[in-house]
Amino acid sequence: MNNELVTLDHVNLTVRSFSESAEWYKRVFGFLLVEEGVYGDGTWGILRNGDFMLCIYESPSREVLSGESSDRFHHVYHFGLRIRDRKQWEGILEREALETYYSSPVRYPHSLSWYIKDPTGHMIEVAYWQDDQVKFG
Numbered sequence: 001m002n003n004e005l006v007t008l009d010h011v012n013l014t015v016r017s018f019s020e021s022a023e024w025y026k027r028v029f030g031f032l033l034v035e036e037g038v039y040g041d042g043t044w045g046i047l048r049n050g051d052f053m054l055c056i057y058e059s060p061s062r063e064v065l066s067g068e069s070s071d072r073f074h075h076v077y078h079f080g081l082r083i084r085d086r087k088q089w090e091g092i093l094e095r096e097a098l099e100t101y102y103s104s105p106v107r108y109p110h111s112l113s114w115y116i117k118d119p120t121g122h123m124i125e126v127a128y129w130q131d132d133q134v135k136f137g
Contacts, residue, residue, distance in 0.1 A: 018058035078123035
């Protein structure tokens with residue numbers, strides 16, 4: 001039996017504020033809220049852009065691992081989202097006044113990456129591949 005992976009289905013994140021995060025992902029990346037409900041002390045929801053989904057769970061009482069403390073624990077360091085239109089993305093960076101990290105854009109052999117954080121502090125790599133082709137070597 002071949003269990004070939006087709007694609008990444010979703011990323012699941014806890015967030016400080018459901019409404020702030022859902023609106024931010026809509027404005028910055030075009031995600032739409034397709035399902036929501038209540039879980040524990042907050043709202044949960046599924047945001048969708050094409051075939052990619054973000055599941056977000058509001059958890060205002062949690063703290064964000066950041067700085068030196070995050071280096072002591074295993075965790076997801078960032079997740080990556082791919083864009084096709086560099087000029088449009090650079091316009092969004094300017095419009096939203098998004099802070100970038102690691103001297104973004106970082107030039108790789110076949111791509112550029114901008115590193116940003118969402119309202120909760122999750123790091124996101126925004127990747128633009130030369131000629132929209134994922135290639136190595």
